[in-house]
Amino acid sequence: MMDQSLVDYFDSLDSIDPMDLSESALMQNYGKAALCLVRGNGAWVYDSDGKAYLDFLSGIAVASLGHAHPKIAAAIALQADRLIHVSNIFANEVGPKVAAMLNRLILMGYPEESNGRVIFSNSGAEANEAAIKLARKYGLESKRHHIIATVGSFHGRTMGALSATGQKSKQTSFEPLLPGFTHVEWNDVSAIEAAITDETVAVMLEPIQGERGVVDPSPGYIEEVRKLCSSRGLLLIMDEVQTGLGRTGAWFAFQHHSILPDIVTIAKALGSGMPIGACWARDSVARAFTAGDHGSTFGGQPLAASAALATIREMIEIDAPNRAQELGERIVKNLDGNPEILRISGSGLLRGLNLMRPVAKQVVEIAMGKGLILNAIGDSVIRLAPPLIVSSSQIDSACDLISASLGEAQ
Numbered sequence: 001m002m003d004q005s006l007v008d009y010f011d012s013l014d015s016i017d018p019m020d021l022s023e024s025a026l027m028q029n030y031g032k033a034a035l036c037l038v039r040g041n042g043a044w045v046y047d048s049d050g051k052a053y054l055d056f057l058s059g060i061a062v063a064s065l066g067h068a069h070p071k072i073a074a075a076i077a078l079q080a081d082r083l084i085h086v087s088n089i090f091a092n093e094v095g096p097k098v099a100a101m102l103n104r105l106i107l108m109g110y111p112e113e114s115n116g117r118v119i120f121s122n123s124g125a126e127a128n129e130a131a132i133k134l135a136r137k138y139g140l141e142s143k144r145h146h147i148i149a150t151v152g153s154f155h156g157r158t159m160g161a162l163s164a165t166g167q168k169s170k171q172t173s174f175e176p177l178l179p180g181f182t183h184v185e186w187n188d189v190s191a192i193e194a195a196i197t198d199e200t201v202a203v204m205l206e207p208i209q210g211e212r213g214v215v216d217p218s219p220g221y222i223e224e225v226r227k228l229c230s231s232r233g234l235l236l237i238m239d240e241v242q243t244g245l246g247r248t249g250a251w252f253a254f255q256h257h258s259i260l261p262d263i264v265t266i267a268k269a270l271g272s273g274m275p276i277g278a279c280w281a282r283d284s285v286a287r288a289f290t291a292g293d294h295g296s297t298f299g300g301q302p303l304a305a306s307a308a309l310a311t312i313r314e315m316i317e318i319d320a321p322n323r324a325q326e327l328g329e330r331i332v333k334n335l336d337g338n339p340e341i342l343r344i345s346g347s348g349l350l351r352g353l354n355l356m357r358p359v360a361k362q363v364v365e366i367a368m369g370k371g372l373i374l375n376a377i378g379d380s381v382i383r384l385a386p387p388l389i390v391s392s393s394q395i396d397s398a399c400d401l402i403s404a405s406l407g408e409a410q
C-alpha cells in the first residue's frame with residue numbers, strides 16, 4: 001500500500017524555499033549560493049523572483065549554445081522518447097557518431113593522421129581519469145607511469161585528476177594523493193625537461209589555465225612542449241575541458257598553436273549541460289586500452305550523446321569558433337583602456353579581466369545586482385565565459401555593466 005506520509009513529505013517540499021533546502025539537504029562543499037536560477041533562454045537566466053540576468057559564465061563554460069536552445073531540447077526530448085540508456089554492454093546509435101565528429105574536429109589540418117578514438121565519461125574529471133589510465137597503460141611495457149603537470153593547473157576533483165591538479169589548496173585535505181605526478185612551473189619548458197625521468201610517460205597541460213584565472217601560455221610554450229614530448233617519446237595530454245569546442249576561437253585551443261596532442265580531454269560544452277565527457281587519443285595510443293581496461297556505466301549513453309551530437313551540429317552551423325573569436329575581440333575593444341583593468345587574458349570568449357585592485361568578488365556582487373552574472377577567480381581576476389550565441393549588443397551591454405560595477409567597487 002502506498003505510504004501516504006511519504007507522499008505528503010514529497011508534496012511539502014514545494015513549499016520550502018529552494019535556497020533553504022539547499023542549505024539543509026546538501027553537503028556544504030560549494031559555499032552559500034547567491035541565487036536560485038529557475039529558467040533560461042539564450043544568454044539570459046532568470047531567478048525565482050523572475051529577475052533576469054545576462055549570463056556571462058554559462059554554467060562555467062558549459063552552456064555555449066545558451067539556455068533552452070530549441071534544437072538541443074528537441075534532440076534530448078526525441079532521444080528520451082526513443083532510448084535513454086543501454087550500458088556499454090551494447091552499442092548505441094548515437095555515441096559513435098559523436099566520437100567520429102570529435103575525431104574529425106581534432107584532426108582538422110592533420111590529414112596524414114589516419115584516425116583517433118574516443119572513450120566517453122560523464123564529466124571533465126572522469127575524462128582526465130581516463131587519460132591518466134590510458135597513459136599508464138600505454139607506458140606499462142616500458143615501465144613508465146609518471147606524468148608531469150604544471151603548477152596552478154586544474155584537472156578535476158576525483159583522486160587521479162586531483163593528483164594531476166597543481167593547486168595545493170585543493171589537495172592538502174585529501175592526502176595521500178595518487179603517486180606518479182610531478183608539478184613544474186607553467187610556461188617553463190626547461191622545467192619540464194629537467195623533470196623527465198626514465199619513468200615519465202606523459203606531460204599534461206591545459207592550453208590556457210582556466211581555473212587558475214585564465215592564464216595564457218607564453219608565446220611558443222605549447223609548441224616547444226610538443227617538440228620536447230616528441231623528441232623524448234612522451235605523450236602530450238591536452239586538457240580541453242574548459243577551452244574546447246569553439247570557446248577560444250578555434251575548435252580546440254591547441255589548434256591556435258598548430259600542434260596535435262596525443263590525448264585530448266573534453267567535457268563542459270560537449271553536452272550543452274547534459275553530463276558527458278570524452279577522452280580522445282591518437283589511434284596508436286588509444287589501442288593501449290583493451291577490453292576490460294576502463295569503463296563507465298553511463299559513459300556515452302544515448303541521451304547524453306544525443307545532446308552532444310546536436311551541440312556539435314549547431315556549433316558547426318553557427319561557426320562557433322569564428323563567432324567566439326569576433327565577439328571576444330569585441331570584449332577586448334570595449335574594455336581595453338579601462339583604468340581598473342590591468343590586462344585582459346584569454347582568447348575568444350574565455351577571458352580573464354586582471355584587475356588593478358583586489359575587488360573581483362565585490363564587482364561580481366555589484367554586477368549581479370545589475371543583472372549580469374560574472375565569476376571571480378581569487379581576488380583580482382574576473383572570468384568571462386558567455387555563451388557563444390551571445391549577440392554583439394549583449395556584449396556591449398555587459399561591458400557597460402562591467403565598467404559601471406568596476407567604478408562602484410570600493
Ligand SMILES: Cc1ncc(COP(=O)(O)O)c(C=O)c1O
Nearest residue numbers: 123124125154155156210241242
Ligand atoms: C581544465 C579543466 N579540467 C577538468 C575540469 C573538471 O571538470 P568537471 O568539473 O566536469 O569534473 C575542469 C572544471 O572546471 C577544468 O576547467
